[in-house]
Amino acid sequence: MLTYQVDGWTALGDPTRRAIFERIVAQPRAVGELANELPVSRPAVSQHLKVLKEAGLVFDRPDGTRRIYHVNADGLAPLRADLDRFWAQALANFKAIVEQLPQEDA
Amino acid sequence: MTHAATDTAIHTTITVNAPIERAFQVFTEDFDVIKPREHNMLGVDIAETVFEPHAGGHIYDRGVDGSECRWARVLAYEPPHRLLFSWDISPRWQVETDPEKTSEVEIRFTAEGDGRTRVDLEHRHLDRHGEGWESERDGVAHDQGWPLYLQRFADAIAS
DSSP: OOOOSSOHHHHTTSHHHHHHHHHHHHSOEEHHHHHHHTTSOHHHHHHHHHHHHHTTSEEEEEETTEEEEEEOTTSSHHHHHHHHHHHHHHHHHHHHHHHHSOOTTO | OEEEEOSSOEEEEEEESSOHHHHHHHHHHTHHHHSOTTOOOSSSOEEEEEEOSSTTOEEEEEETTSOEEEEEEEEEEETTTEEEEEEOBOTTSSBOOOGGGOEEEEEEEEEEETTEEEEEEEEEOGGGGGTTHHHHHHTSOGGGOSOHHHHHHHHHHHO
16 A cells, blocks of 8 residues: 655645646646646756655656646545645534534523 | 545644644534635535535535535544544546545544644545546547546646
8 A cells, every 4th residue: 555655635735736637637647738838947846746646636647758748647646635624624614603603502 | 734645545734723522523514614615516506515514424515506416425423532424526526426536535533632623634545536537538539538637637727
């Protein structure tokens, strides 16, 4: 079993990494393509991709001399991140409601 | 609030300033306002979400047109300590009719003293949703093949 070193939401906390991830969600891309599309140097893009990869959000495949980055749709990392967000929001709503209502039986 | 994630489960913990009986009661009776509304499998807006307070019951969304979507089976209802329900929602955010492919959510309430309650939530067996995923993905056109949550995920982080 794989254990990811970085969780999905931490990995996506950085705006540049979010922008990179969104582009990969739309279509698999090579490092050079991402560097051309974004105001970020190629080494910086590589560094961000490394974090996304460690979080289990993307994987890469060789294509000739390039490496193409894909969203890891088979992995559970994005599903986990999505559900984690869902429940974090639900429990935050719960806390707001339970602490706001009058204490009927107090 | 803390979060932790293993491969196939999510854990979230929160402590609230309310006694345990009340925490349990509000969680189930007011689940309608606790559940994030953007998660909707009906074709119309949700009028309300109902948490049936007994084992064998369901959690369901009722649409403004009266249609219903049952997306969880209540497996354990043990006030004021524990709730367990199935998560019958596929990664494509559709109702999963095969119980073998559903995960489950357990919520434990623990009195912490001073009228506070700790709530531990575990959403586990996420890998059960994964079976058959790949073949399903291969059967559809590339740009339509991604699980729906990926799009919502991208939308959410963009907002």
